[in-house]
Amino acid sequence: MTWRELPNKLRIYIIVLAALAVPVISWSTWDVAHTPVSSGWIVLTVLTVLTVPFFLFLPSANAIVGIGDAYVVAMAMMFGPSPCIIATLCHSLTASVLVPNRPKMYRAVFNVSSMVCVAWIYSHTYKLINPSLSPSVPDMILPAVALTVTFFVFNSLSTATAIAWASGEPILVFWARSCMPLAIDFSVSAVSASLIVGLSELNEWAPLAVAPLVGVVWGWNKVNKAKAMEAEKHLKEQEELYLRTVESLGLAVDAKDQTTYGHIHRVRAYAMGLARLCGIKDKNELMAIETGSLLHDIGKLAIDDYILNKPGRLSKQEFEKMKMHAPAGHEILQQIKFPFPVAEYVRHHHERWDGTGYPDGLKGEAIPLGARIISISDAFDAPGPGRDHVRSQPRRAFCRTSGRARSPRHQSCRRNPAAQIP
Numbered sequence: 001m002t003w004r005e006l007p008n009k010l011r012i013y014i015i016v017l018a019a020l021a022v023p024v025i026s027w028s029t030w031d032v033a034h035t036p037v038s039s040g041w042i043v044l045t046v047l048t049v050l051t052v053p054f055f056l057f058l059p060s061a062n063a064i065v066g067i068g069d070a071y072v073v074a075m076a077m078m079f080g081p082s083p084c085i086i087a088t089l090c091h092s093l094t095a096s097v098l099v100p101n102r103p104k105m106y107r108a109v110f111n112v113s114s115m116v117c118v119a120w121i122y123s124h125t126y127k128l129i130n131p132s133l134s135p136s137v138p139d140m141i142l143p144a145v146a147l148t149v150t151f152f153v154f155n156s157l158s159t160a161t162a163i164a165w166a167s168g169e170p171i172l173v174f175w176a177r178s179c180m181p182l183a184i185d186f187s188v189s190a191v192s193a194s195l196i197v198g199l200s201e202l203n204e205w206a207p208l209a210v211a212p213l214v215g216v217v218w219g220w221n222k223v224n225k226a227k228a229m230e231a232e233k234h235l236k237e238q239e240e241l242y243l244r245t246v247e248s249l250g251l252a253v254d255a256k257d258q259t260t261y262g263h264i265h266r267v268r269a270y271a272m273g274l275a276r277l278c279g280i281k282d283k284n285e286l287m288a289i290e291t292g293s294l295l296h297d298i299g300k301l302a303i304d305d306y307i308l309n310k311p312g313r314l315s316k317q318e319f320e321k322m323k324m325h326a327p328a329g330h331e332i333l334q335q336i337k338f339p340f341p342v343a344e345y346v347r348h349h350h351e352r353w354d355g356t357g358y359p360d361g362l363k364g365e366a367i368p369l370g371a372r373i374i375s376i377s378d379a380f381d382a383p384g385p386g387r388d389h390v391r392s393q394p395r396r397a398f399c400r401t402s403g404r405a406r407s408p409r410h411q412s413c414r415r416n417p418a419a420q421i422p
């Protein structure tokens with residue numbers, strides 16, 4: 001995604017983070033410049049930068065989390081907020097330059113700003129509870145726990161907010177799925193940081209001894225990464241298999257109704273394009289619309305062939321029978337227990353905006369949005385005069401019924417829905 005393609009709220013979020021990071025970095029730089037620098041401080045900063053190539057990979061988010069955090073956290077515990085913020089700045093800037101597939105500029109700005117702001121929060125939290133930065137274990141336990149919790153919550157929520165806003169997924173859903181498993185890594189970082197603080201009390205070069213622990217965490221995550229990628233690949237294959245199965249079922253219905261060849265593929269294309277135009281980004285909702293558009297006429301399996309393929313107009317009695325395909329489709333799909341409302345969309349794909357549709361005569365917004373989208377796409381691809389069951393109309397007539405048959409907001413006749421589909 002380019003900067004221009006990002007949702008407005010995400011662009012504002014990145015700008016606000018960057019605006020907050022600037023004074024934090026300026027103040028910390030000034031503060032560090034006026035504080036005597038110890039060699040322990042330099043050792044930890046160097047280690048922070050050297051651990052940049054060791055990172056965790058979040059396959060579902062295609063994002064990375066550094067594991068040199070133990071050293072940054074140790075700096076907050078030993079030297080206070082300003083050195084910790086400067087080390088965080090060095091770490092995140094190096095990460096932006098060294099990481100493979102160097103991120104776009106706005107991503108680098110987001111990563112650096114977010115890390116700096118989060119470092120400000122957790123380092124001040126630690127200092128608030130342990131103002132003297134006492135290295136004794138009893139004094140460290142409570143502030144270290146508070147630091148770990150604030151570090152994890154703010155860091156993961158900041159990343160989850162950005163990724164969820166970019167993908168359209170609810171923030172907490174994404175956070176629970178992708179970030180919660182990382183809580184253990186943050187805890188390991190905090191324990192390692194406490195070890196570093198303890199060892200530094202013995203000798204300022206001693207923090208180097210913690211390096212093997214960082215290596216173990218890195219190796220453990222490399223194995224996890226391979227497993228996660230395998231699981232994701234399996235999930236994708238399952239999704240494809242599912243869609244191909246649904247498509248085959250839809251094609252079987254399409255083949256039964258000889259007047260609508262290729263209808264379901266066109267309805268799917270129109271429906272998915274309309275869903276995008278309506279701003280629907282929720283994956284489940286999109287899946288429901290896609291499945292519903294492929295299976296909207298599955299109830300025709302229960303309709304006699306002579307009615308389906310009758311040339312010319314249907315009699316009143318035949319039309320009443322044909323109307324049964326909507327509730328019949330609902331009944332068939334209800335048995336499958338989809339994790340999204342496909343059966344509802346199929347039931348209501350012949351409702352009309354003015355309440356004169358079938359089977360339930362729903363009116364306006366009472367018709368589920370997915371059903372309205374499928375209805376517009378279905379009517380736009382109606383097979384032509386003589387097929388009364390869909391109140392088929394040539395496309396000019398389709399436009400004339402806007403506001404009565406379909407939501408005027410979602411059916412704009414000046415903008416041909418098909419032409420809007422990329």
Ligand SMILES: [Fe+2]
Pocket residue numbers: 296297325349350390
């Ligand atoms: Fe239908």
Ligand SMILES: [Fe+2]
Pocket residue numbers: 263296297378
């Ligand atoms: Fe249809």
